[in-house]
Amino acid sequence: MPRNSKQTQFLPASFRDPAGHIFRQDGKIYRQINQSGKDDYELMMSSGLYDVLVKRGFLIPHKETSLTKLGIKDSRAYKAIMPEQIDFISYPYEWSFGMLKDAALLTIEIQKICLEHGMVLKDASAYNVQFIAGRPVFIDTLSFAKLSRQYWHGYRQFCQHFLAPLALASRVDVRFISMLRDHIDGFPLDLTKRALGTRAKLLPGLFMHIVLHARSQQQYQKKRPAPKNFNLERAKISQIALANHLEKTVRKIAAPKQITTWGDYYKNADHYNQSSFKKKGVIIKDYIGRVKPKTVWDIGGNDGTFSRIVLAAGAKSAVCFDFDYAAVESNYQQLQKDKNKNLLPLYLDLSSPSVNTGWAQQERDGLAERAEDTKSVVMALALMHHLAIQNNIPFASMRDYFARLGEYLIIEFVPKDDEKVKELLIAREDIFTEYSIENFEKVFLAKYNLVSKDEVKGTKRTMYLLRRKK
C-alpha cells in the first residue's frame, strides 16, 4: 500500500503490545490506544510525567485526535494520538557507538524519571528510540505503566539491547553493533558472556549485569520466581538503585579504540586538493539549488562534510551513510556542535544494505523500503569505483538500485586513471573492461534523464545530476 494512502494501514512494528499499536493514514503516523492501555496512558498524562519528559526533549510530543474523524471502528480502541512526525526511522544496527550509548543513557534516565512519578518503563527496547535533530528521543508513548512490581520488567531487555552490544563494541570489536541486525531482540547474554571472555570481569557492572545475569538465566531457566509482596517504597528504592547502577555501568563503557583514532579525513587526505574540493562543493550546491530536495541521502558520505554542504545549500534534511564506524562516530560527535542539526549519521554497508527483518520480515524495514520517493536526492560521491571494482557490481545493477532509492541522483564518475581507482587495482587483474565514462553514461541514461554534467576541474572526475525517467 502506498505511504500516502487514505486507507488505515496497520504498521507491523508494534504488534506485540496489547495496549495499542501504530498505524498510517494519509501519509501520517498515528498511535491507537486501546481500552487496556487507558489507565496507564491517563496516569502518564495526569501524573506530570508526560510534561516533564516532553519539556526535557526526552519523549516525542503528541496530540490527541478523534477516533471518529479517523474512521476507526475498533471496539478495543480508547483514543488515537498523532505523535510529531519523524522523517526517517533508523535502527540500532545502523547507529554508531556513541549513538547507541546515548540511546541507552536516555532510556535509563527516563526509567528514573518514571520511578519518581510512580511509573516504570514496561520495556527497554532500543527500537523505542529515534534520533531527531542529533539527539535520541523516546518514541513509544505506550511504554509507560504504573509501578506495580518489585522488579523491572525491562531489565533483561535493557541488558540485551544496550549493555551487551556496547560492551562487545567497546571491548571486542565495534562491528558487533551491525550484527544486531541478526539479533533484533538484542544479543543473548550467554553469547555476550562467551564473546567477552575475561574482558567482562574488568568492569564490575558488566560482571554483574552480563556474566552473573547470564548465569542466573541459565540456572533458573525453568524455575518460577517466588512471588514477592509488592511494597511501593521498597520497589522504588531497589529500582532506582538498579537504574543508577546501570547508568554508571553504561557511562564507564569506553569508546572502542577503532573509532577514537579518527583524524580529520578531508584535511589530512592527500587525494583532495583544496581547490578541487571546493569546486565539487560549488557543483553540488548548484544541483541542490535546482532540485530543492526535501531530503538527501548521502551514501558513502564519510564524516558528513558534503551532507553539511547540501544542508547549507537548502536541503531540508540529510541522512549520511557510511561503512566506516569511525567516520559515522565523528559525524555524530560533530553534529552535537552544529547549528543545523537536520542530519542523521548512520552506518551502512551498501554491498549488503539493511533488509526487511523481524517477524514475517515486516517488523523492521529495509533501506529501500524507507526511501521517501518524491523530491529526494541520492548522492553517491566517490562511491561508484568502490561498488564497481571492489564489489564487482555492474553499472546496470547500481543504476537500478539507486533509482529505487530516489528520484534524483547526484553521482561522481571516477575514471580508471584516477589515483584512487589505481589503488583498488593494485593487487588484482583489471577485468573491468566495461568501466568507462562512455559505458557509464550509456547505462545510466537508459533510465535517467541528464540534468547536468560537470567536470571537476583539477581532477579527472565528472559530476552528474540525473533525474529518473517516468
Next chain:
Amino acid sequence: MRHFLAYLDPGSGSIIIQVIMGGVLGMGYMARKSIAAVLGRFRRKDKTKGGEKKEAKE
C-alpha cells in the same frame, strides 16, 4: 492492569538476579542517602552557625 505490564517476558533468571542486586544496591543507595542527609544537616548547622557569627560581628 496486571497482564499489560507483563506483555514482555522478564525471564525467571533476570528477575531473580535483579531482585538480589536490587536489594543489595538498594541498601547501598539508602545508606548513602542517610549519610548524605546526616552530613547535610551538620553542614547546614555549620553554615547557620557561621552565618550567626558573621552577623554578630557585623
